[in-house]
Amino acid sequence: MTWWSRTRRLPLLAACLVACWLLVVPFADASLPVPQLGGATAADVPLLLFAPLLPVVALIVCCGGAPAHEATTVRRVGARDAALAAALPAATAVVVGVAVLAGFGAGDGSGGSPLWSVVRNLGAYTGLALLARAEFGHHAATLLPTLTALTVAVFGYGPEQRAHWWAWPAAEPADPLAWAGSAALLTLGLARTVSRDRPAPR
Amino acid sequence: MSVEFESCTHRYRRGPLVLDRLSFAFPAGRTVLLGPNGAGKSTVLALAASALRPSAGSVRFGALDPAVRSQLRSYRRDVGWLPQQVTAVPGMTCREQVAYAGWLKGMARGEAWTGAVPALDRVGLAKKADQQASSLSGGQLRRVGVAQTLVHAARLVLMDEPTAGLDPAQRTAFRRTVERLSEVADVIVSTHQTEDLWEVYDHVVVLAGGTVRFLGTVDAFRALAPPGAAAGREAEAAYAAVLGDGEE
Amino acid sequence: MVFRLHLRANAAFAAAGPLLVVVLLYVFAEEVGGGPDGYWVAGTAKAVSALMFIAPVVAACAAWEAGRLRRAGVAGGAPVRGGFRIAMASLSPVLALGLLALLVSLVGVRVGMAAAPGWPEPTILAAAVVTLCGWLAVGYALGVWLPPAASVPLALVGGYLWQVYPPALEPLWLRHLTQPARGCCTSADAVAAGGLSGPALAAVALAGTAVAAAALSRRAPRRGAPGGARSVLVTAVALLVASATGVAAVRAVSGLGPDAVAARSADELVCADAGAATRVCVWPEHERRLDETVEVVRTAVAGLAPVGIAPPALVTELPHQAAQYEPAAGGEDGAVTGGAVTDGAATDDSASGGTPPSTGSPDQWTITVRAATSFTTDDIRAGLAADLAGALLDGGSRTPAADCPADPADAADQGFQAANHLFAWLAVRAGTEPQEARDRFDPQLWTAVGAALDGDDAAQAAWFRATLDRAGCAPR
Numbered sequence: 001m002t003w004w005s006r007t008r009r010l011p012l013l014a015a016c017l018v019a020c021w022l023l024v025v026p027f028a029d030a031s032l033p034v035p036q037l038g039g040a041t042a043a044d045v046p047l048l049l050f051a052p053l054l055p056v057v058a059l060i061v062c063c064g065g066a067p068a069h070e071a072t073t074v075r076r077v078g079a080r081d082a083a084l085a086a087a088l089p090a091a092t093a094v095v096v097g098v099a100v101l102a103g104f105g106a107g108d109g110s111g112g113s114p115l116w117s118v119v120r121n122l123g124a125y126t127g128l129a130l131l132a133r134a135e136f137g138h139h140a141a142t143l144l145p146t147l148t149a150l151t152v153a154v155f156g157y158g159p160e161q162r163a164h165w166w167a168w169p170a171a172e173p174a175d176p177l178a179w180a181g182s183a184a185l186l187t188l189g190l191a192r193t194v195s196r197d198r199p200a201p202r
Numbered sequence: 203m204s205v206e207f208e209s210c211t212h213r214y215r216r217g218p219l220v221l222d223r224l225s226f227a228f229p230a231g232r233t234v235l236l237g238p239n240g241a242g243k244s245t246v247l248a249l250a251a252s253a254l255r256p257s258a259g260s261v262r263f264g265a266l267d268p269a270v271r272s273q274l275r276s277y278r279r280d281v282g283w284l285p286q287q288v289t290a291v292p293g294m295t296c297r298e299q300v301a302y303a304g305w306l307k308g309m310a311r312g313e314a315w316t317g318a319v320p321a322l323d324r325v326g327l328a329k330k331a332d333q334q335a336s337s338l339s340g341g342q343l344r345r346v347g348v349a350q351t352l353v354h355a356a357r358l359v360l361m362d363e364p365t366a367g368l369d370p371a372q373r374t375a376f377r378r379t380v381e382r383l384s385e386v387a388d389v390i391v392s393t394h395q396t397e398d399l400w401e402v403y404d405h406v407v408v409l410a411g412g413t414v415r416f417l418g419t420v421d422a423f424r425a426l427a428p429p430g431a432a433a434g435r436e437a438e439a440a441y442a443a444v445l446g447d448g449e450e
Numbered sequence: 451m452v453f454r455l456h457l458r459a460n461a462a463f464a465a466a467g468p469l470l471v472v473v474l475l476y477v478f479a480e481e482v483g484g485g486p487d488g489y490w491v492a493g494t495a496k497a498v499s500a501l502m503f504i505a506p507v508v509a510a511c512a513a514w515e516a517g518r519l520r521r522a523g524v525a526g527g528a529p530v531r532g533g534f535r536i537a538m539a540s541l542s543p544v545l546a547l548g549l550l551a552l553l554v555s556l557v558g559v560r561v562g563m564a565a566a567p568g569w570p571e572p573t574i575l576a577a578a579v580v581t582l583c584g585w586l587a588v589g590y591a592l593g594v595w596l597p598p599a600a601s602v603p604l605a606l607v608g609g610y611l612w613q614v615y616p617p618a619l620e621p622l623w624l625r626h627l628t629q630p631a632r633g634c635c636t637s638a639d640a641v642a643a644g645g646l647s648g649p650a651l652a653a654v655a656l657a658g659t660a661v662a663a664a665a666l667s668r669r670a671p672r673r674g675a676p677g678g679a680r681s682v683l684v685t686a687v688a689l690l691v692a693s694a695t696g697v698a699a700v701r702a703v704s705g706l707g708p709d710a711v712a713a714r715s716a717d718e719l720v721c722a723d724a725g726a727a728t729r730v731c732v733w734p735e736h737e738r739r740l741d742e743t744v745e746v747v748r749t750a751v752a753g754l755a756p757v758g759i760a761p762p763a764l765v766t767e768l769p770h771q772a773a774q775y776e777p778a779a780g781g782e783d784g785a786v787t788g789g790a791v792t793d794g795a796a797t798d799d800s801a802s803g804g805t806p807p808s809t810g811s812p813d814q815w816t817i818t819v820r821a822a823t824s825f826t827t828d829d830i831r832a833g834l835a836a837d838l839a840g841a842l843l844d845g846g847s848r849t850p851a852a853d854c855p856a857d858p859a860d861a862a863d864q865g866f867q868a869a870n871h872l873f874a875w876l877a878v879r880a881g882t883e884p885q886e887a888r889d890r891f892d893p894q895l896w897t898a899v900g901a902a903l904d905g906d907d908a909a910q911a912a913w914f915r916a917t918l919d920r921a922g923c924a925p926r
Contacts, residue, residue: 002311003302007291032611033618037472037479050607060599065292067299068285069350071253074278074308139517139598146603150610154472154503199255199268 004080009062016058017088020118021095024051028105028115034153043157048114049149049169052122053142055088056129060141070197078196085130086190089123112173121169124182125149130189134196204228204388205250205281205358210259212245220245221412223259229405229417232384235392236441237409243392244286246409247360250390251283263358279308282356282387284364288347290335296322296346297331303350314353321349324379326372341367348376352383359383361391377402396437400424408444416444460540461511461518462547469507473500473551477558486563488735488821491641493559494571495631498578500555502629506609508548508582509589513601515540516593524671533664533672541586548582564822567735574641577630577650584653584660585609591660594667626703626710627652633709637733638769645710648703651695658692661685716768724748724765731766736819739830743819746830750880756907757879757914765815765834812841828882835877843869843921854923865924867895868917874899875914 024047031044063081070077096115099105105115125145133141149169156167163170171178206227213219220242228250237243248254249261252268260267266277291299297318304314304321322328325345330338335346344367351359365373373395380389380402391403399406399420406423408416416423423440431439457463477500486492519525519540556570588609592601616625617632625632630649634641664670665684672681703710719731722740724747732740743765751761818833819825854861874891878884884903888896902913 003294003298003305006294006298007302009292032615034614037475050611053603053607057600057603061597064597064599065289067289067291067303068253068287069283069303070306071248071285072251072278072281072283073306074275075306077306139521142599142603146606150606153610198274199252 004075004077007066008081008084009065010084013055013058013062013084017055017091020051020054020122021092023054024048024115024118025095025099025104028113028118037155043153043161045153045157045170046114046117048117048121049153052092052118052125053146053149055092055122056125056145057142059085059088059126060129060133060138064138071200073197076197078194078198081196082190082193085126085193086186088126089119089186092122093119114173116173117169117171120173120179120182123186124168127182127185127187127189130193131185134189134192204230204233204263205390206262207246207249208260208262210249210256210261212242212249212254212256219412221249221256224413225259226407226414226417228388228390228407230388231404232380232402233388233390233405233407234399234403235390235407235409236394236396237392237415238445241409242412243409244362247283247362247390247392248285250358251281251285251360252278253283253285275308279354280357282307282351282354282359284347284351284359284361286362288343288350290338290343290346292336294335295332296327296335296338296349299335299346300349300353304353307354307356309354317353318349321353322346324352324382325349326375341369341372344368345372348379352379356387358388358390361389363392363394365393365395373398396441397434399437408441410445457543460543461514462543465507465511466547466550469503469547469551470554472503473555474558476500476503477555478562486559487637488563488565488567489635489637489733490566490568490735491571491574491631492635492637492639493563493566494556494574495634495641497556497559497570498552498574498630499632500551501578501581502610502613504548504551504555505582505585505613506606507551508544509585509592509605509609510602511544511547512541512586512589513593513596513605514598515544516590517598517601519671520594520597520669525669531673533670536671537590537664541590544589545582545586548586549579552578552582564820565735565738566821567737571631571641573646574631574634577646580650581630581653584656587657587660587664591663591667594664594670621704622708623648623700623703623706625708626706627699631710633711635709635711635714637735637767638714639709639711640714642706642710642712644702644704644706648699648706648710651699651702655692655696655699658688658690658695662688662692714768716766719766719768725751725761727763728761729764730817731764731768732817732819733767735821736767739819739821742827743817743830746827746834746881747815747817750831750834753879753881754876757911759838759879759914760813762815763813765817767817767819769816812838815841828886831881832877835873835880835882838880839869839873839876842872842918853920858925861923862925865921868920869924870895871899871902872914872917872921875902875910875917878903879910 027047030047032047034043034045063084066077096105096113096119100113100115105113125148128145128148129141132144136143152163152167152170156163156170158164163172165177168175168178168181204227207224210221210224211219212221224242224246235243235246245254249256250263252261252274255269260269263277263281266273266280268274268277291302294302297315300318300321301311301314304317305311309317319328319331322331325348327342327345327349330342335343338346344364348361348364351361365376368376377398380391383389403420405419406416407414408423416426423444424436425440426443427436427439428443477497486496516537519536524536552575556575560566589601589605592605595601596604613628616628619625626645626648628649631641631645632649634645662685665672665681665688714733716731718734720734720737720740721729721731722744724730724744728747728751730740730744730747732743736743747765755761815834816837817830818837819830855864870892874887874895878887878899882890884900888900891899902910902917905913
């Protein structure tokens with residue numbers, strides 16, 4: 001294991017990622033009936049809305065122990081960090097693909113397996129956390145994805161329990177806008193992370 | 203050749219102006235950076251280390267400008283930096299932590315691993331090389347930080363309060379380290395400890411309110427001390443004279 | 451030296467705005483249950499149900515503040531003050547935020563109430579404050595043990611799910627451990643004692659566990675050394691308290707159903723006489739409409755007595771659960787258990803030939819009153835007619851219906867149609883203007899009812915008895 005990976009506490013991160021997979025793959029259809037203030041009386045908020053927060057929180061916590069002199073590194077530490085962050089949704093996509101082929105998370109057949117939502121949401125939350133870390137610092141980084149998940153859970157459902165257009169994490173698994181928005185967030189977050197080892201303006 | 207600031211302005215986000223169009227060049231050799239708390243010493247060193255980017259103006263080390271993308275790697279390879287806060291990476295030994303710093307500065311993995319031992323030896327921590335860095339005392343951790351700046355062949359070494367928390371014996375050892383280091387690199391040390399200025403440094407820079415109040419040789423600085431200054435207290439007296447009343 | 455709190459630096463300061471907005475949105479959301487209709491117990495219960503948002507935010511702010519103390523290295527500074535005082539210096543603004551949010555929720559609920567005699571229910575509020583304190587302690591313990599990047603999301607999401615998820619779980623009493631007065635109350639309900647003591651004790655158990663966890667941490671600020679005798683003692687006592695209160699909490703709620711309610715005491719009713727034999731009682735929050743209700747009852751009694759429906763002894767908002775018809779042996783009229791319902795003096799009156807024979811009319815009618823002005827006198831009258839129709843039909847169901855169609859579907863159809871006729875007829879006899887009734891009811895229905903209303907009292911009494919019999923064809 002490289003020194004860089006030691007500073008990122010990869011075993012802990014991997015354990016949290018695997019825990020997320022173990023949570024979502026067998027229980028892809030599980031949902032929580034939650035009161036709604038967004039137009040629906042109550043909505044069955046899927047587990048897939050909250051579960052991806054676990055590896056995202058782990059990512060931020062595990063990357064938080066990096067020493068200060070990384071700010072003057074010659075190595076592309078930022079690119080490695082970005083690759084690590086991108087690996088979370090990428091590895092989850094592989095696991096979900098295998099799980100779907102194995103018959104897990106079949107869904108109702110209308111819009112693909114709900115398991116794919118976890119990949120999309122993990123990407124969106126990872127992007128949000130990376131952007132928040134760049135903007136507000138490491139300690140507050142996880143607040144943005146957490147508040148996003150809670151906001152979607154409380155306000156994200158309209159009449160007939162359909163997700164509002166902006167509530168990407170609650171959208172149907174095949175919703176193109178939700179995928180595009182999540183991919184954009186992830187891309188922006190990764191871009192900020194890649195340039196993390198450049199001289200900071202503050 | 204040393205680091206040069208040109209019309210350098212810096213402001214932390216939502217904070218006050220720390221440096222206002224600062225233009226000066228650190229002299230070559232061993233330089234001590236003095237100044238009251240909040241004077242901008244750590245900001246100057248972080249800018250010189252390319253950890254920060256100035257809000258306006260530029261920083262150069264010889265021909266290298268860290269704002270130029272193609273020159274950043276060379277700049278950073280040439281400049282070593284000991285930040286004010288040295289943190290122990292959980293799960294890493296002292297040797298690994300120092301070797302990691304060398305690797306970050308572009309050394310090959312094996313080279314960094316080998317070079318970590320003499321670097322630790324120079325700060326008196328060779329015997330603790332395989333001990334967890336998180337188990338060290340504050341002063342020992344500071345010495346690991348110094349070793350991190352020594353592990354690679356930097357041409358300019360910046361140290362932000364390296365002697366804070368060191369015992370007298372270690373401060374003496376640190377003086378020897380700086381003397382040896384200055385044979386191969388320029389050294390800039392920010393500190394509040396003035397009792398050993400004459401023995402260690404060639405030049406003094408006094409920073410206050412984001413501007414340079416004094417830049418000159420140690421002898422010129424000593425000459426600023428009032429004639430009646432107590433023996434051994436000349437540096438303090440000179441420092442007070444530079445700052446004037448109320449600055450300290 | 452006076453210790454001053456830097457409020458602007460506290461997490462509660464940043465969280466206050468969003469939290470208060472969410473609380474107000476919640477309180478005024480149409481989707482969140484009905485209005486408490488002037489009943490402060492229901493109003494207070496609705497206000498504290500906003501704990502589902504307040505408690506997680508309080509826990510998250512506490513976790514953040516504990517993280518600030520961690521980063522500041524306060525535990526390593528050999529403080530002179532005790533751990534509790536140090537923690538409270540940071541947490542008191544957070545607790546104040548929680549209390550402010552509760553107050554805002556209460557004010558929001560009050561604004562939505564047309565009238566609200568009395569005061570918020572202090573026992574519910576006390577249980578809510580204890581719950582808040584429990585979450586404050588939990589957040590602090592999380593912040594002591596975990597970095598803010600983990601403790602704050604855990605407190606937010608964990609706290610929220612703790613509040614909203616148990617209602618989806620079995621056994622039903624589980625939900626009452628998380629929030630005081632859950633499911634409380636309609637006008638006829640009072641809050642069950644277990645619905646208050648249970649969540650309060652559960653919160654104490656949470657707080658005890660949190661205190662034990664914090665006392666075990668090296669990073670928690672304290673006067674003594676970590677692991678010292680004092681820490682061990684605090685941990686032991688906290689765990690003991692947590693165990694005892696946890697068990698007590700489960701025992702307190704284990705008898706509860708889906709809602710933490712008990713029957714409201716009839717002693718609270720405010721009464722007035724509506725004629726010589728009839729007394730009208732309403733809940734105190736509807737006292738302002740008592741005279742209006744008395745007038746409605748007086749009109750109804752006057753209109754219904756000539757067709758054989760005896761004046762009740764009591765017209766009340768108290769639910770009519772005690773009134774149970776028992777089939778009279780060998781007869782078609784109901785007998786009464788509990789003294790709440792009677793066929794009264796029907797036999798005597800019939801024998802004397804004064805009024806048409808009574809039809810098992812209940813001795814107690816129920817009535818529905820609302821404090822809101824949008825609930826009109828006609829609504830009170832319609833409610834009276836509907837309740838009376840229901841009571842009569844419940845009584846009549848024990849009567850073997852004659853001439854019901856053999857086909858059960860046809861029998862049900864005939865029965866429901868007759869019940870609708872009965873309701874419309876009762877409404878008009880009780881005082882609803884015929885023109886208004888014509889507008890309200892289906893024209894086909896009104897044709898039959900209007901024809902019946904054109905007859906004299908004796909004919910209407912006969913129509914009423916026949917219709918009641920036909921209504922008995924429907925399964926009840």
